[in-house]
Amino acid sequence: MARTITFQQAINEALASELERDNTVVVLGEDVVGGAGAPGDDDAWGGVLGVTKGLWGKAPGRVIDTPISESAFIGAAVGAASSGLRPVVELMFVDFMGVCFDQIYNQAAKFRYMFGGKAVTPVVVRTMWGAGIRAASQHSQALYPLFTHVPGLKVVVPSNPYDAKGLLIEAIRDDDPVIFFENKVLYAMEGDVPEESYAIPFGEANIVREGGDVTVVAIGRQVSLAQEAAERLAADGIECEIVDPRTTSPLDEGTIFESVETTGRLVVADEANPRCGLASDIAARVAEECFDSLQAAPKMVTAPHTPVPFSPALEDLYVPSAGRIEEAVREVAGGVKAAAT
Amino acid sequence: MSTAAAPGTGELTKEDMLEHYRVMRTIREFEERLHREFATGEIPGFVHLYAGEEAIAAGVCAHLGPDDYVASTHRGHGHAIAKGCGVKAMMAEIYGKKTGLCHGKGGSMHIADLDKGMLGANGIVGGGPPLVCGVGLSAKVRGTDQVGVSFTGDGGSNQGTFLESLNLASVWDAPCVFVVENNGYAEATSSTYHQKGVDVAKRADGFGMPGIVVDGHDFFAVHEAAGEAIRRARSGGGPTLLECKVNRYFGHFEGDQQTYRAPDEVESIRATRDCLDQFVKRVTSAGLAEQPDLDKIDAEVAELLDSAVAEAKAGPDPTGEDLLTDVYVRY
Numbered sequence: 068m069a070r071t072i073t074f075q076q077a078i079n080e081a082l083a084s085e086l087e088r089d090n091t092v093v094v095l096g097e098d099v100v101g102g103a104g105a106p107g108d109d110d111a112w113g114g115v116l117g118v119t120k121g122l123w124g125k126a127p128g129r130v131i132d133t134p135i136s137e138s139a140f141i142g143a144a145v146g147a148a149s150s151g152l153r154p155v156v157e158l159m160f161v162d163f164m165g166v167c168f169d170q171i172y173n174q175a176a177k178f179r180y181m182f183g184g185k186a187v188t189p190v191v192v193r194t195m196w197g198a199g200i201r202a203a204s205q206h207s208q209a210l211y212p213l214f215t216h217v218p219g220l221k222v223v224v225p226s227n228p229y230d231a232k233g234l235l236i237e238a239i240r241d242d243d244p245v246i247f248f249e250n251k252v253l254y255a256m257e258g259d260v261p262e263e264s265y266a267i268p269f270g271e272a273n274i275v276r277e278g279g280d281v282t283v284v285a286i287g288r289q290v291s292l293a294q295e296a297a298e299r300l301a302a303d304g305i306e307c308e309i310v311d312p313r314t315t316s317p318l319d320e321g322t323i324f325e326s327v328e329t330t331g332r333l334v335v336a337d338e339a340n341p342r343c344g345l346a347s348d349i350a351a352r353v354a355e356e357c358f359d360s361l362q363a364a365p366k367m368v369t370a371p372h373t374p375v376p377f378s379p380a381l382e383d384l385y386v387p388s389a390g391r392i393e394e395a396v397r398e399v400a401g402g403v404k405a406a407a408t
Numbered sequence: 409m410s411t412a413a414a415p416g417t418g419e420l421t422k423e424d425m426l427e428h429y430r431v432m433r434t435i436r437e438f439e440e441r442l443h444r445e446f447a448t449g450e451i452p453g454f455v456h457l458y459a460g461e462e463a464i465a466a467g468v469c470a471h472l473g474p475d476d477y478v479a480s481t482h483r484g485h486g487h488a489i490a491k492g493c494g495v496k497a498m499m500a501e502i503y504g505k506k507t508g509l510c511h512g513k514g515g516s517m518h519i520a521d522l523d524k525g526m527l528g529a530n531g532i533v534g535g536g537p538p539l540v541c542g543v544g545l546s547a548k549v550r551g552t553d554q555v556g557v558s559f560t561g562d563g564g565s566n567q568g569t570f571l572e573s574l575n576l577a578s579v580w581d582a583p584c585v586f587v588v589e590n591n592g593y594a595e596a597t598s599s600t601y602h603q604k605g606v607d608v609a610k611r612a613d614g615f616g617m618p619g620i621v622v623d624g625h626d627f628f629a630v631h632e633a634a635g636e637a638i639r640r641a642r643s644g645g646g647p648t649l650l651e652c653k654v655n656r657y658f659g660h661f662e663g664d665q666q667t668y669r670a671p672d673e674v675e676s677i678r679a680t681r682d683c684l685d686q687f688v689k690r691v692t693s694a695g696l697a698e699q700p701d702l703d704k705i706d707a708e709v710a711e712l713l714d715s716a717v718a719e720a721k722a723g724p725d726p727t728g729e730d731l732l733t734d735v736y737v738r739y
Binding site for chain 1: 477479508509510511512513514518520521522523527528530531532535537538539540541542543544545546547549550554556568569572573575576579580733734735736737738739
């Protein structure tokens, strides 16, 4: 039965249900219990933002605090995945990949291929991403394109509580290394989520809104901003079809191409930096595969090519807004009108 | 911090002796062959040879079963052989053949066989220690008595991953053993420079675990110290740092002219400290094996390597189809 819970609660539920279902699942990371060895409550924190609160009591011995040693404990999760566990390890902020990336892209991602298909590495790395909470340059980036680039990794970027739960359960049951991106602004987002356990397959985009004029592919938090833009555009008679890929690796190109073949116009909304990002990748693939259907040049709505600024006045300009998506859609739609006259 | 007591041949049987000798001889022969074959130009890529360090792989892995795991280094052939990987499939892998242990997709620096508990040679210096922390975690959570052993060079012992792993394993009381094969050189840079010549084992103190130094040319010293460390790990006593002082007979990689070493350095070590020579003297003088038994093993190993090299050369290359397989379990 569905009830309304937050994105953050949806993540917690997915972890709790998988910990209960499968006793090879372990959750580890910095303060995922919170308070280990300290004189107060053992599970004082449940994660730095409380996402894993309460799990420790439900699965004693399988929710484990670590020292602040990302290389060692991400690598330990990879080694544990190679030797019988299904670890869900938390890389608190994705910006911290700088101190442990070797264990992800050189070790976990490559084992299966370079060991001749014999290795299985069922590890999930949960990590927070995204600007918007004034956390500044080293706690705010949208780095999923870097991981999407690496063969051997699967990359999940959920946009709502329902998807967050179903995709995390799928990630834990998947036998490949999965990087699971949780946007911290979305943690408070509410949505209908079934109480029971369910898994959403990877590589299947969700058509969030149907429309015949412009295809808007939106990633993560950009999905809800695109929905806001689409409401305003509909009032002016411009109908957007919003495609949420949900996983950037594998990427459901088929659904994107199919939509563009109908609308002939594409806007990609992506909070990552513009060079070699998801937006440029999707625009390039559409140009390559749907060139004959295109009635206007694809348009990318991204962050600028800068680090994330601290000042609220600047950060609000950094993250692509509903207004910018709206403007881009009007531009590509306008291009068609101009060509027709 | 302690130094292992002078080891004896203790409870070892003749059968054990011959098996340990076979492992060491196989590694030596494997590496000597590669050294010669590499010079012909037929072997692609980088090859890092383990010759001279055989007593460590053999002495440590003698205590491990197929369910225990080792994480190795770029100089990993010896660990793979001692852990039971197929010699012919290893050779074919080094030649980049489809018949190789990893179907030609790994090569010398990524030889692995998970079924044998070999988590892989590793092209990243310091890549292995975090992985065995995970093996230790896995054993603890699943309630098994498995042990994870990482091999690291003196160069690798300066990596953050190594030091972080000592701490993590200690915090978790994980059943891990961190073996440092200190061969005196990080590539071409001497350990007297890159770690001030200080024993790596002393670092164990800082992480609340025992640190032990042994002579890595002496099979019995390694075997005894490793046995104690592995028993301790298996029985819940936590991790150990075991430093083995040793020398490598060849360069950092094949083709290295080793101008950084003294001209007679290797020659004199080979003449006075060779692990196989020492082993043979010990077991024959103790009456634990006869020279003809050892000669027979030498002949069998030579024959095995003859056919391994011949079969590797004759083996098929992988095809274009193989390029695209085995990236994911499911995608």
